[in-house]
Amino acid sequence: MSNIRFEQIEGKILGFYALIAGLGILVLAALGSVYYMEHHGHFVTGMNNRIVWGMPHVFALFLIAAASGALNVASISSVFNKKLYKPLSRLSGLVALSLLAGGLMVLVLDLGRPDRLIVAMTEYNFKSIFAWNIILYNGFFVVVAVYLWMMFERRMNRFSRKAGLVAFGWRLILTTGTGSIFGFLVAKQAYDAVIMAPMFIIMSFAFGLAFFILILMASYQWTNRPLGDAVVNRLSNLLGVFVAAVMYFVAVYHLGNLYLAENTGVENFILFDGGIYTKLFWYGQIILGELIPMALIYHPATKGNRSTLGLASVLIIIGGLIQLYVIIIGGQAYPMELFPGKEILEGYGGVAQYSTSLPEMSLGVGGVALAIIAVTFLVKLLAFLPESLADDVDDPHHKG
Amino acid sequence: MSKTLNRRDFIKTTSATTIGVATIANGITLTTFAGTNKTPVTNEKRWGMLIDTNKLSEIDIDGMVSACKKEQGWGSEVHSTGNQKPGWIKKLKVKDKATGKVSNLALMCQHCEEPPCVDVCPTNASMKREDGIVLVDKHLCIGCRYCMMACPYDARSFVHETLSNQKEHMPRGKGTVESCTMCVHKIDKGEVPACVTSVNSDAVIFGDLYDASSKINQTLKTIQSAQIRADLNLNTGVRYSGL
Ligand code: SF4
Ligand code: SF4
Numbered sequence: 001m002s003n004i005r006f007e008q009i010e011g012k013i014l015g016f017y018a019l020i021a022g023l024g025i026l027v028l029a030a031l032g033s034v035y036y037m038e039h040h041g042h043f044v045t046g047m048n049n050r051i052v053w054g055m056p057h058v059f060a061l062f063l064i065a066a067a068s069g070a071l072n073v074a075s076i077s078s079v080f081n082k083k084l085y086k087p088l089s090r091l092s093g094l095v096a097l098s099l100l101a102g103g104l105m106v107l108v109l110d111l112g113r114p115d116r117l118i119v120a121m122t123e124y125n126f127k128s129i130f131a132w133n134i135i136l137y138n139g140f141f142v143v144v145a146v147y148l149w150m151m152f153e154r155r156m157n158r159f160s161r162k163a164g165l166v167a168f169g170w171r172l173i174l175t176t177g178t179g180s181i182f183g184f185l186v187a188k189q190a191y192d193a194v195i196m197a198p199m200f201i202i203m204s205f206a207f208g209l210a211f212f213i214l215i216l217m218a219s220y221q222w223t224n225r226p227l228g229d230a231v232v233n234r235l236s237n238l239l240g241v242f243v244a245a246v247m248y249f250v251a252v253y254h255l256g257n258l259y260l261a262e263n264t265g266v267e268n269f270i271l272f273d274g275g276i277y278t279k280l281f282w283y284g285q286i287i288l289g290e291l292i293p294m295a296l297i298y299h300p301a302t303k304g305n306r307s308t309l310g311l312a313s314v315l316i317i318i319g320g321l322i323q324l325y326v327i328i329i330g331g332q333a334y335p336m337e338l339f340p341g342k343e344i345l346e347g348y349g350g351v352a353q354y355s356t357s358l359p360e361m362s363l364g365v366g367g368v369a370l371a372i373i374a375v376t377f378l379v380k381l382l383a384f385l386p387e388s389l390a391d392d393v394d395d396p397h398h399k400g
Numbered sequence: 401m402s403k404t405l406n407r408r409d410f411i412k413t414t415s416a417t418t419i420g421v422a423t424i425a426n427g428i429t430l431t432t433f434a435g436t437n438k439t440p441v442t443n444e445k446r447w448g449m450l451i452d453t454n455k456l457s458e459i460d461i462d463g464m465v466s467a468c469k470k471e472q473g474w475g476s477e478v479h480s481t482g483n484q485k486p487g488w489i490k491k492l493k494v495k496d497k498a499t500g501k502v503s504n505l506a507l508m509c510q511h512c513e514e515p516p517c518v519d520v521c522p523t524n525a526s527m528k529r530e531d532g533i534v535l536v537d538k539h540l541c542i543g544c545r546y547c548m549m550a551c552p553y554d555a556r557s558f559v560h561e562t563l564s565n566q567k568e569h570m571p572r573g574k575g576t577v578e579s580c581t582m583c584v585h586k587i588d589k590g591e592v593p594a595c596v597t598s599v600n601s602d603a604v605i606f607g608d609l610y611d612a613s614s615k616i617n618q619t620l621k622t623i624q625s626a627q628i629r630a631d632l633n634l635n636t637g638v639r640y641s642g643l
Contacts, residue, residue, distance in 0.1 A: 041479070041574045043560035048483035052545040052558060112543015112558060112575030120542050123523040130522035130546050184520050186632055187552030336552060338507075338628060339494050339643075345502065347492035348554055352483060 004087045004393065006383035009223045016222075019376060023369040030366020033359035034109045042112065045360050050352035051332050056110035058324045059364030062207065063103030063371065064137070064178055065200055066320070068171040069208020071096040071144065073235075075171070078164025084234060087386040088216070089164070093148045094375055094384050095212050096171075097141060102371030104137060106363055129180050136174045143170045152382070175201045182331075189266040190331030193256060199249040206242035207320045210313040213239060215375055217310055219385060228391030229304065236309050240297040243316060247290050250323075266334045270326060274351075277330035280322050289319010329354055446532040447582055447637060448511070448609040449596065450616050450625060453503040454642035455603035461491040461506045467598035468508075471583060473567040479560070486557035488580045489595060494643075503643055506595065506604075509534060509555040509580035510628065511637035517547035517556065517579075526577070532609075532637050533582045541576040548577060552629050555579050582637075609637065 009016075037044055047054040074092035077085035085092075108114050124131045147163040150156040179200030182191035213235050220227035254271060257263040268274075270281055293312035295302075302308040335349045379385055386393070469475035474486045489508035495501070511534050517526045518534065525540035526547045536547075536556075548556045556579040563572055569585040572578055583593035596606040607616035625641040627634075 038575070041561035042558065043477075043479040043481070043484050047558075048560075049485075049487065049548065049557050050483045050554070052548040112545070112577070113541065113573075116540075116542045119523050119540055120544075123525075123540055125519075125521055125524045127519050128522045128546075130520060130544065134522060181546075184516070185549050186516060187629065188549070332549070336554065338492075338553065340629075340631070341498065342494045342496050345493040345495055347490050347507070 004386045005388075006087075006090065006385065007387040008381065008383050009219065009379050009385060013222075016376070016380070020373060023373045023376070026362075026369035027366050027373065030105075030109075030363045030369070033362040033366070034114070037110075037359050037363075038114065044357065046355045046357045047360070048352070048354070051329060051354040053328055053332065054110075054354060055325075055356040055360040056106050056363050058321060058328055059367050060103045060107035060110070061178060061181075061328065062321050062324045063099050063106065063367055065175060065204040065324075066207035066211050066317075067096050067099035067103060067204075068140070068175045068178075069204035069206065070099055070212050071167060071171050072205055072208055073212055074147070074164060075168040078161045079168050081161075084231065087389060088212075088231070089160075090148060090151055090384045091216060091219075091379070092212060093144050093151070093167075094378055095215055095371075096208070097144050097148075098371040098374035098378075099208070099211060100137065100140060101374055102367040102369075105370055106367035109363060110360075129177060129184055133174075133177045133181070136170070136177050140170055140174055143167050172201065175204045182327075187336045188331055189257075189263045189337065190270070190327070190334060192260075192263055193253055195249065195253045195256065199246075199253055202242065202245045202249050203320065203323065206239065206246050206316055209235065209239050209242055210316040210320075214310060214313045214317075215372075217306060219379060220389065223385075225385070226388045226390035226393075228389055228393070230391045231389050232306060232309065233304060236297055236304070236312075239309075239313070239316070240294060243290055243294055243297075247286075247294075250285075250290075262337075265337070266331070269334045269351075270330055274330060274334070277326055277333065281326050281330075284322035285319050285326060288315055289322055290316075293319070441530045441588075443530040443532075444610065446513075446609040447587060448532070448607065448616060449582075449593075449638045450605045450619055450641065451505060451638065452603045452605075452641045453505045455601055456504060456506070456599070457603075458491070458504050460599045460601070460603055461504055463598045464506050464595035464604070465489050465491060467594040468580070471567070471586075471594035472570045472581070473565070474557075474572065474578075476565075477561055477563070484558075484560045486559070486578065488555075488557065488578070505640060505643070507553060507555070507628075508595075508638065509551075509582075510553050510634070511580075511582060513635035513637070514633065516550040516552065516634070520546045520550045522546065529584070533584050533587070534579075535581055535584065536577050536579065538571060538573050538576050538578075541573075543575040543577065545577060551579075552632055552634070 045054060071092055073085050074089035076082050077089050108117055120134055144167055147160065147167045150160040150163045176197045179197035182196050185191045217227065217232070254267060257267045270277055272278060293315045296308045296312040297303065333352045333354060335351065338344060338348060468489045472488060474488060477485055489506055492505050492507050494503055494505070511532055513532060515528055515534050518528050522544060523540045523542055525537045525542070526534070527537060528534045543558070545558055548558060556577050558577050559572055559574045562574050566572055570581070586593060592606050596604050605616045605619060607614040609617060611617055620639065623641050625639045626643050627636045627639060
């Protein structure tokens with residue numbers, strides 16, 4: 001791969017500034033929303049004492065999962081030594097860091113007291129998976145940054161594979177940690193499944209790769225650099241496999257819950273009679289976010305077409321957000337079983353209501369915008385992108 | 401280690417000499433590092449309550465809720481709506497599916513011996529005193545609400561708005577989590593929680609679960625009582641009979 005040349009993108013074009021400005025407005029709107037929510041208190045949001053985690057958590061956990069998944073491309077190259085992916089490693093690391101930054105921004109700014117972030121950084125309860133996650137997230141930045149440095153610095157190149165291995169191990173633990181947040185909620189039926197953590201890992205693969213493909217295709221398109229079919233088709237296939245894997249895990253998770261007598265309540269709720277959550281699950285998550293993208297990726301009529309691959313990626317991202325919405329909000333909306341064998345007539349119970357507010361939505365979108373701004377700036381500042389990914393450059397053995 | 405021991409006096413007024421005091425509202429401070437207690441907080445005691453749903457009337461429960469509101473200063477929030485309103489203690493009506501028996505009960509923080517809310521809190525803000533009372537240190541709480549997700553009894557509330565006219569002994573802060581303190585400020589003075597005092601019968605008994613001579617200990621030995629969601633093995637400090 002010595003013939004791969006990395007180069008910064010040209011940042012003089014109008015489009016570059018327009019993109020930064022557009023995203024910047026979204027980030028500013030998010031910060032404005034945070035000021036509004038913190039100034040008044042959370043009563044201005046749709047969140048309450050039953051739905052304590054709202055739309056910001058949906059975005060935050062989605063972005064954090066996607067971040068670890070975006071590192072996959074680099075991992076495939078370093079861990080499994082697949083040459084085709086090597087030129088993509090730098091971008092993969094960058095997208096991972098940027099998505100994590102966006103996710104953490106949303107997570108932190110939705111705290112009741114974001115001004116006490118320092119407390120979270122200094123006071124650790126080592127029994128808390130949340131405290132561990134803070135360490136894992138910070139560590140991810142360091143590990144991936146070191147990995148990137150070793151890829152950038154010629155003298156360090158020979159260590160980059162080892163660094164890649166460490167980063168791969170770290171991201172697996174990180175996503176397990178994120179998925180495990182739910183594992184500790186003993187009384188919430190929706191989260192009472194061992195499969196949550198591995199399911200999160202697979203979800204992260206799909207979400208992260210969808211982001212990566214979009215960013216890759218957009219940056220090559222907009223800078224007029226050649227991007228060969230070999231790379232794109234390989235990534236497209238991989239994306240299809242990941243989405244299929246997510247569907248498999250989702251099926252196992254729900255069938256498992258249906259089988260467990262104590263969790264049939266919440267299962268019926270999500271799958272059949274949960275109103276908005278049932279609709280979101282079937283139409284949003286399954287059809288829009290999984291079946292249609294699969295069809296776009298594999299159907300002979302659309303296979304290999306970049307526009308449809310882009311559309312599939314966008315749908316996977318939207319479907320992923322919907323999936324997290326169903327898990328996080330739906331899981332809270334369904335009441336806990338306070339008195340098994342008894343019916344609660346008054347005082348607690350019923351499906352909790354939640355409707356997201358504009359500032360919550362704006363905070364979440366701001367996190368995505370921040371991630372994209374970070375990528376856009378850094379590919380201009382540093383040589384993250386190979387100047388060509390044409391088939392003959394990237395994969396000299398590729399046959400027509 | 402020493403931290404838990406030093407947290408014995410949870411809340412104090414500015415007049416007291418304390419180390420590491422921070423002001424959280426005018427004239428009100430909250431410290432985690434002081435000790436004016438005559439009797440130290442030790443794990444030789446375990447405070448608890450026994451609520452007899454056969455004796456407890458609906459009026460009693462309403463009285464308990466009002467007493468708690470009055471004592472701790474919650475319930476007059478102006479902006480919070482519906483489920484955003486705090487509920488340190490609430491009235492529940494439950495019907496047994498098999499027998500059809502309807503019981504009324506008061507539900508508040510159960511002061512679990514193995515509290516999930518304490519396990520999940522990233523900053524140790526959610527903590528259990530040596531004597532079994534579970535509290536939130538409002539200085540350490542970052543408002544992540546993970547404890548609310550973890551509590552099996554829906555016992556915690558998040559302060560959704562700016563508050564005024566707070567009680568000196570119970571500073572509450574926007575953006576932090578709160579729940580029943582078992583009136584720790586009264587217990588530390590040798591008094592009984594406000595909700596218990598409000599009931600004019602022995603439908604609610606408060607005392608030291610470990611003290612063999614206490615009324616609560618003796619009653620628990622003779623009658624049949626239950627913990628809510630006993631299957632979770634949290635060993636709650638609040639027990640119920642007649643359910
Ligand atoms: S009832 Fe809830 S808030 Fe109270 S100690 Fe148990 S888990 Fe914590
Ligand atoms: S909301 Fe506060 S008390 Fe609850 S877990 Fe978070 S930091 Fe701890």
